[in-house]
Amino acid sequence: MPIPPILETILECIEPSSSFTGALPRVTSSSGATYFVKLGRPSEKEQYEGESESLRLFDRSSPGIAPKLFVNGIDESTERPYMISEYIDVKSSSLSSHGGAEYLAKKLATEVHSLSSENGKFGFSIPTYCGVTRIENGWYDTWEEAYGKMIGGLLDGIEREGRDPRGELVKMGKEVITRAIPHLLGPRLKCTPSFLHGDLWSGNVAISTRTSKPFIYDPSSYFGHNEADLSIARIFEGFPRAFYETYHQYRTKSEPVEEYEQRADLYELFHYLNHMLVFGVSLKGEAQ
CATH class of the missing domain: 3.90.1200.10 (Aminoglycoside phosphotransferase (APH), C-terminal lobe)
Incomplete structure (x- = not known):
């Protein structure tokens, strides 16, 4: 799916003056950085928050052992949870x-x-x-x-x-x-x-x-x-x-x-x- 406006706005805060291409969950900025972008259903708010808090603690305990979380939250207009983290090619x-x-x-x-x-x-x-x-x-x-x-x-x-x-x-x-x-x-x-x-x-x-x-x-x-x-x-x-x-x-x-x-x-x-x-x-x- 294309990048929803709310997520594009948030990505612009992470990388000001950049443009973004791709489709969820893989989004690439004009700087060459790649992000893993997840957008869930309103019923998945709790699940997204649990995973986000876990990723924060991985970054605190052992940076690089798990994808780095940049931001997570709730789109107030749709009540859909989102997460933006580092994308790692495997x-x-x-x-x-x-x-x-x-x-x-x-x-x-x-x-x-x-x-x-x-x-x-x-x-x-x-x-x-x-x-x-x-x-x-x-x-x-x-x-x-x-x-x-x-x-x-x-x-x-x-x-x-x-x-x-x-x-x-x-x-x-x-x-x-x-x-x-x-x-x-x-x-x-x-x-x-x-x-x-x-x-x-x-x-x-x-x-x-x-x-x-x-x-x-x-x-x-x-x-x-x-x-x-x-x-x-x-x-x-x-x-x-x-x-x-x-x-x-x-x-x-x-x-x-x-x-x-x-x-x-x-x-x-x-x-x-x-x-x-x-x-x-x-x-x-x-x-x-």
């Missing part, structure tokens, strides 16, 4: 090429996951979206409580959408909240709030043509236990062993180390439940 390559896995692992371990919440709590200030699923967020004093709320929200959605007609999965999930989460994520776990991508799988990673380095996008961010950010990549693969090995060279496994694999399974559960909520029964077996 090339066909994988994390296994040219040290990409090691680069991304180090950036996450030493920069992104080193950013903590200003209030020292777990969660996030506003809702974010993991795919199309709204994560309510909020602030919690403990990781145990925060993650329990995240799992509980998905179980409520599964029940509401009729994805588990017999109630077997929801019943098991509630036991996870009352038994497994307190055991594995309670006071024995040594962790502090880390800024997370929240949906870090290979489909949300690309290689920049300009730098030949990986960058990440489409976040569903919150402040949580850093190990939770490694979970969905285990499900859908695409991250080589070198990624995990390098990551833990810079950020060691949390104590108690002997429960690392059990915690990883518990963090995978969030994504299995989310995919079941979105797509139906396709991943019910894995979730169980």
Whole structure:
């Protein structure tokens, strides 16, 4: 679609005296700069705000690891949300090429996951979206409580959408909240709030043509236990062993180390439940 007048006006504020060509989402200025311009529906205001706030925090924690956000807001005349960010050309390559896995692992371990919440709590200030699923967020004093709320929200959605007609999965999930989460994520776990991508799988990673380095996008961010950010990549693969090995060279496994694999399974559960909520029964077996 052509550039709407409201977005062209905003682009002119970013680059005064420039003209702009192209069609959404890729817009090029007369200076040669290229922008990624998104215009949503009024119902997507919350989603755009969550992604925008996430991108701001990526720029604060690790500049270049995600597209730089220039501006976001609401077009008052139409109530449609918009975002304007850096446009990054990508090339066909994988994390296994040219040290990409090691680069991304180090950036996450030493920069992104080193950013903590200003209030020292777990969660996030506003809702974010993991795919199309709204994560309510909020602030919690403990990781145990925060993650329990995240799992509980998905179980409520599964029940509401009729994805588990017999109630077997929801019943098991509630036991996870009352038994497994307190055991594995309670006071024995040594962790502090880390800024997370929240949906870090290979489909949300690309290689920049300009730098030949990986960058990440489409976040569903919150402040949580850093190990939770490694979970969905285990499900859908695409991250080589070198990624995990390098990551833990810079950020060691949390104590108690002997429960690392059990915690990883518990963090995978969030994504299995989310995919079941979105797509139906396709991943019910894995979730169980």
